[in-house]
Amino acid sequence: MFRIGQGFDVHQLADGRPLIIGGITIPYEKGLLGHSDADVLLHTIADACLGAIGEGDIGKHFPDTDPTFKDADSAKLLEHVWGMVKEKGYSLVNVDCTIIAQKPKMAPYIDSIKERVAVLLEGTIEQVNVKATTTEKLGFTGRGEGIASQAVILIQKSPK
Numbered sequence: 706m707f708r709i710g711q712g713f714d715v716h717q718l719a720d721g722r723p724l725i726i727g728g729i730t731i732p733y734e735k736g737l738l739g740h741s742d743a744d745v746l747l748h749t750i751a752d753a754c755l756g757a758i759g760e761g762d763i764g765k766h767f768p769d770t771d772p773t774f775k776d777a778d779s780a781k782l783l784e785h786v787w788g789m790v791k792e793k794g795y796s797l798v799n800v801d802c803t804i805i806a807q808k809p810k811m812a813p814y815i816d817s818i819k820e821r822v823a824v825l826l827e828g829t830i831e832q833v834n835v836k837a838t839t840t841e842k843l844g845f846t847g848r849g850e851g852i853a854s855q856a857v858i859l860i861q862k863s864p865k
């Protein structure tokens with residue numbers, strides 16, 4: 706049995722924050738603002754996982770009003786969500802993600818991000834695709850005010 710899920714997230718860029726995307730710290734003049742470490746890509750993947758198993762979204766499981774999740778490592782949040790996916794008997798088929806950012810250039814970091822995501826989802830690099838696009842200087846991403854991300858995941862329950 707297959708299930709599909711999709712995720713979308715946006716975080717604002719602000720001074721004085723590290724830029725963490727896909728579990729990797731990327732050198733840049735600004736970072737993403739959030740209650741957690743604001744890892745927009747890992748939040749997107751977590752939401753896609755929760756969508757695939759019909760379990761709502763990360764705000765439901767990790768409320769941004771809960772001090773437990775202040776400055777939380779989003780890799781830990783995704784690990785928890787992936788545990789829920791496994792608990793229901795599913796494994797990864799593939800995940801495809803897009804980071805929407807005018808700057809910085811993501812290309813040098815894509816392979817490291819893919820490796821990190823593959824580890825978190827207990828899959829191989831071949832099961833993970835991560836892309837980046839600008840919005841040609843249009844909109845909030847184009848003005849460099851924030852970074853968005855999208856993901857689609859396919860999971861499979863193997864017959865016993």
Ligand SMILES: Nc1ccn([C@@H]2O[C@H](COP(=O)(O)O)[C@@H](O)[C@H]2O)c(=O)n1
Pocket residue numbers: 805806807808809810811812813836837838839840841
């Ligand atoms: N933050 C980004 C955005 C894009 N890239 C790479 O550049 C290519 C061209 O981007 P367009 O928005 O002009 O289509 C894109 O396909 C990515 O490979 C990037 O590395 N970092």
Ligand SMILES: C[C@@]1(CO)OP(=O)(O)OP(=O)(O)OC[C@H]1O
Pocket residue numbers: 714738739740741742743744748763764765767768769770774775776777
């Ligand atoms: C991850 C959580 C929890 O720390 O906070 P944020 O980092 O603000 O992220 P968001 O994508 O707005 O929503 C999920 C939150 O509940």
